[in-house]
């Protein structure tokens with residue numbers, strides 16, 4: 001089946017069209033078209049994502065991103081298909097809070113043929129509610145105009161299934177699986193007993209890992225998003241192999257019971273360190289970045305290891321923007337060498353950070369279970385289990 005996926009939970013406006021087949025037993029996905037517009041540069045001056053700016057940018061960009069995706073998937077056919085007055089009215093009701101998006105859509109839809117698509121899937125949450133709402137209302141409008149079923153998707157489920165996409169390959173995995181999700185808003189260990197069957201083992205009690213990367217970067221005077229910036233600095237420190245006994249950070253909750261995390265203390269420790277050290281030269285920043293990455297890596301590996309010991313998974317999945325980190329990818333590849341019975345699954349780099357392909361994959365699985373409710377509401381704190 002052909003799926004159109006829409007993702008607007010944070011600061012990426014993304015659409016993708018996938019051809020999906022094989023069901024739960026042998027899922028196979030072909031990406032026919034994918035387009036992603038990152039707003040990261042626009043949010044830089046705020047030092048993080050500013051929800052109302054994200055909403056406005058999504059509203060401005062969704063139609064161009066959709067058009068581009070349809071074009072890439074060879075599904076853009078120009079044709080005169082005027083809207084009925086009922087359809088126009090429905091649009092203005094659905095998109096009353098997004099007049100610019102409504103105007104763009106009313107300008108676009110009457111000139112294109114209904115694409116050959118079997119389902120539209122959209123991120124329902126978790127994420128920034130104003131941003132989620134734009135994507136949801138847009139998806140609802142397309143679903144009504146083109147008469148295509150609409151399916152809501154949990155963004156974190158998207159990060160889990162992002163590991164399933166492999167060029168030209170069927171790609172299932174063995175259950176039970178343990179999923180470590182590390183993104184800008186979440187840090188979670190989840191037991192995956194089968195598709196659509198999740199149990200949260202632990203989660204962060206305060207900041208998410210990505211948030212700690214972003215806040216630490218800010219303390220070091222680096223721009224948003226902080227993860228890649230910290231990674232670059234840390235890599236330099238590793239190349240130069242500089243040692244500094246005065247730059248040591250804590251490993252919060254590394255030996256605590258259970259599978260919860262806490263990263264706000266790590267960020268606070270960086271703040272004190274920076275205050276005590278005074279003006280930071282480049283080498284000092286590099287050493288702090290390396291120590292920060294090492295601390296994060298130690299905690300993530302320790303907690304994952306603990307969950308592996310207890311639950312004996314056949315697969316370890318790592319998803320979320322932070323697994324774009326070269327250091328963390330290497331760290332887990334190293335870790336798994338001592339666990340030959342477990343297969344490590346990490347997403348392709350372009351599917352680690354937010355994208356619509358992973359939402360399409362999650363949506364495909366949801367087509368087998370859904371509740372095709374037309375009344376989808378954004379849920380900023382939507383949980384998997």
Ligand code: KG4
Nearest residue numbers: 183184185210227228321322324325353354
């Ligand atoms: O999954 P994601 O794209 O968005 C959310 O769902 O939150 O994750 C974004 C997070 C940001 O905090 C960003 O700094 C972090 O992922 N990130 C990285 C890297 N690339 C992105 N963290 C560490 N190293 C990276 N290379």
Ligand code: ZN
Nearest residue numbers: 183320321354
């Ligand atoms: Zn994400």
